[in-house]
Amino acid sequence: MFKRRLFTPGPTPVPESVMLRMAEPMIHHRNPEFTEILTRVNRNLQYLFQTAGPVLTLTCSGTGGVESTFVSLFSPGDTVIAVNGGKFGERWVAMPRVFGLNAVEVKVAWGSAPQPAEILAALRAHPEAKAVYLTHSETSTGAATDVRALAALIREHSQALVCVDGITAIGAHEFRFDEWGIDVCVTGSQKGLMIPPGLAFVALSARAVERVRTSTMPRFYLDLRRALAAYEKNDTPWTPAASLIIGVDAALEMIRTEGIEQVWRRHKRMATAVRAGVEALGLKLFSRDASYAVTPVWLPAGVEWKPFNALLKNTYGITVAGGQDEYTGKIFRISHLGYYDELDMVTVIAAVERSLHDCGWKCEPGAGVRAVQRSFMESAS
């Protein structure tokens, strides 16, 4: 018996019931049956983001979703401040420059989150800034940003829009778009939403909608003005990835049934338990400011990534993510984002423990799974 299990921070596993919904015969995206689905999806996305405003569904990856905000909210020459603390933050600095925006980079070390003083300094140096881009959970490093505190800070000191890359955070971390004063938040389908990749979602505040109306940036496919106009009619401007939207509908029903606060609590519990397990194996965590979506871990001395990963994958059937860029071969990343329960965390740590053991790493057999189990059993659910 050989079972495969996916523990990567996007794509994440798709619930079996959602896969079967997506496998139903195609329906046309301009017919009442589909409008009914999209209407429900639009409403439930508001619940997911905790907003009363529009959440637009685009057919593209998360990168396309973030691009839609750069090309739809600003005008050439505008200044935007962007935090770069990893592979994705780096992209949110490079991308606006391509479109003629003046991107001011706030660089933070990989594995760390930006501090209030760093954001404040950038705002003071650039009072003309039209927006600040924050990455809520940086997938490449597993670092989480205190978006709530920074949003309050930005709102207090400037008129800049608070823009959040919530791609691996939405559905894992507490997030209250309206209450926290967020202006823009983007997520993708293959993350906390538990469906295959191919859709991005963009939540907009009233201030952001106003900016969409005045932006002079050239854009067409990723034009949020067109997306907003279609949204008013529970429609999309271009042919949408309809089967994925049907999947999102099913996934959002699951989230509503569980309750968003319980979804957040579950992710925090899973992240905490995985970290306890990893540390009990004698390994060191990579990030100081830990995300609840993904846990990056330093490979210990004497354990090479390639044989370790080959064991995990080919012997134990577990797919995790490796490190990126300069951390390739140095860290590995265990995802606990999306369709997982507490027992899955015992499973993944069991496989990590056995693969480490097979690589010659010494630790007390069962130490990892015991620590996971204790973490769950000794904390209130």
Place this chain on the structure above:
Amino acid sequence: MFKRRLFTPGPTPVPESVMLRMAEPMIHHRNPEFTEILTRVNRNLQYLFQTAGPVLTLTCSGTGGVESTFVSLFSPGDTVIAVNGGKFGERWVAMPRVFGLNAVEVKVAWGSAPQPAEILAALRAHPEAKAVYLTHSETSTGAATDVRALAALIREHSQALVCVDGITAIGAHEFRFDEWGIDVCVTGSQKGLMIPPGLAFVALSARAVERVRTSTMPRFYLDLRRALAAYEKNDTPWTPAASLIIGVDAALEMIRTEGIEQVWRRHKRMATAVRAGVEALGLKLFSRDASYAVTPVWLPAGVEWKPFNALLKNTYGITVAGGQDEYTGKIFRISHLGYYDELDMVTVIAAVERSLHDCGWKCEPGAGVRAVQRSFMESAS
């Protein structure tokens, strides 16, 4: 018993075996299993387009696919000639203007294809034109353009790239990218490829690849330079819609098994039979230059679109497409693009005949299906 059947020119029905392949557990898009799939898809897309050059897979709709060519092959101020003979041709005139290109419109009547003299006149008036955009099969009108002849004409008289919107033509009409001297062709997943929407495919000639390298247009998500670099490694620049690519893999295997020339023949036979059926019912065809993908038909006097469509849909379970823009309520469009066989054509005409009858239209019962049947039986397969 109430069965639903889809006869729209995108989305088209998805084969059951393909739906089940897409419903298999998620795999990660940077893992060898997926690279193997994408490598096979890349090779089979070359077969579909009949090219030895690259065919890039983008996560977006067909509109995004066409945008990728405008923003990746030209530079601001460049002139492109675009044929507008329907809703999509109209878009290929509007879109380049948004990006600062000088789009010269060749307007043809809805239902007609551009004539060689019209293209030649535009080329003579605009010798600086960098490209000519043709719509092979205009979905809104069912008119087919003689791409082969026009490509030869354009190549003879200019250096302009021959760019083809093949969105509803690929897989229905004979198309030989290399042999015919095409430079750019775009298609979408929810058409002749028989899978759900969410992917676009862009074939490029060596001349087009060269233009991608020299273009100064700002672009990021839809940048074909990045897509080409990733393609060399059988990869994609951003997270792709992996489940849809797995569907394309299964669909392309079906096309290879049937053989592309037989796929083209089947579509021609189906289109011919449907037209015979429609005319036998006393109805008039909308287009002079008929596409093999979709057949638009004038609603006869006394038959209203709304009750007719309600009968087709709610009584007979058949979804067809209505008219667009000024032809809304005046025509309806029967698709025969993708996963259909000859018996399906009998089915759709049977339902059209019964709905017309229920609307009070007079014709000999069975005349439509008899004509379809005869068309198939009296012509060589």
